Amino acid sequence: MSVHWPGFFGSAALIFIILNTVFAFLFWLGDNPIANVAPDLPLPLSLFYFSIETLATVGYGDMHPQTNYGHIVATVEIFTGMSFLAVMTGLIFARFSRPRAHFVFARHPVITTYQGVPTLMIRMANARHNTISQATAQLWVFKLEQTQEGEEFRRFYELKLDRREHPMFSLSWTLLHIIDETSPIFGMTSDDFADAEGALVLNVGGVDDNSAQRLYARQLYSRTDIRWQHRYQDITSYSPSGRLLLDYTKFHDVVAE
Numbered sequence: 001m002s003v004h005w006p007g008f009f010g011s012a013a014l015i016f017i018i019l020n021t022v023f024a025f026l027f028w029l030g031d032n033p034i035a036n037v038a039p040d041l042p043l044p045l046s047l048f049y050f051s052i053e054t055l056a057t058v059g060y061g062d063m064h065p066q067t068n069y070g071h072i073v074a075t076v077e078i079f080t081g082m083s084f085l086a087v088m089t090g091l092i093f094a095r096f097s098r099p100r101a102h103f104v105f106a107r108h109p110v111i112t113t114y115q116g117v118p119t120l121m122i123r124m125a126n127a128r129h130n131t132i133s134q135a136t137a138q139l140w141v142f143k144l145e146q147t148q149e150g151e152e153f154r155r156f157y158e159l160k161l162d163r164r165e166h167p168m169f170s171l172s173w174t175l176l177h178i179i180d181e182t183s184p185i186f187g188m189t190s191d192d193f194a195d196a197e198g199a200l201v202l203n204v205g206g207v208d209d210n211s212a213q214r215l216y217a218r219q220l221y222s223r224t225d226i227r228w229q230h231r232y233q234d235i236t237s238y239s240p241s242g243r244l245l246l247d248y249t250k251f252h253d254v255v256a257e
Contacts (some may be wrong), residue, residue: 008095012088019084020055023077024048033070036063055081102127103204105219107252111179112231120159120177120185122202123232124219125251126169132215135169135206137161139177141184143196154197157184169206171246172235190228198223230254 003011024047027033037046050063054077065071106123113119122139126132139159146152160183162176179186185193200221208215233253237245 005095008091016055016084019080020048020051023051023055023073023080026073027051027070030067030069030073033065033067033073034063035066038063051077054078055084057081057085103217103219104248104251105202105217106232108225108227108230108254109200109221110227110230110232110254112229112257114176114178118179120179121232122175122200122219122221123172123251124175124202124204125172125246125248130170131209132169132206133167133209135166135173135204137164137166137173137175138203139175140201140203141198142201143184143193143198145196156201159184159200166206172251174232175202190226193226194223200226227254229257231257 024044027047027050028044034047034050037043037050041049046063052058053060053063054074057078065074104125104127109120109122111118111120114121120139139161140156141159142154142156144152145155159177162178164175166173177183185198188196188198202219202221203216204218205214205216207213231254233250233255235247235250237247239245
């Protein structure tokens, strides 16, 4: 479902060739199971072509099974071909109809001071510039913890967002997590976060107003991606007519405080 189209069709073609090669070999094992085999072509190649006709349920009529063994192999191949066609049709339809979110996530989360309080920020944008309704975001932190018995476990905690819902997500959205006493990362430094093998996972979802389909996206940040004591470069400006402009060339830029 996630492989690129050239890889998808290349894999399907490879499976198609392998199946026909297998059935051509099975026909070759029989005692002259196929009638009207072309005399000017090598027998394995003729049986391979007949296998293609049978697997695809084309049946030109020039070659046909003439023994009980040939009919049995052809029956199995026809069933295989119908199943293969059904699977391919379902996969292609699912790939075309699958909703795809085009969210852009900043390369680096930043920890900065916001309203006088340490705050974790993650900037994201909707690359399609259409409206995503009922947009929601969930942010999780994974970190290594040690029990009193000396055993290590990887725990995950949800990081409470200042605003986890967006009524009309169409341009950019900056997620804020206030690092107060209730935060799982309260009092941690960059070294503490690295020692705990910390990582952030951001899940975003919403309804595409154009297709009315639910969209999902996920972004994973390792401990080396986080920029401490940094802030995002401002990407907003105004045109001479007073319209809001967003400079996406600076979307991933961060500056030290």
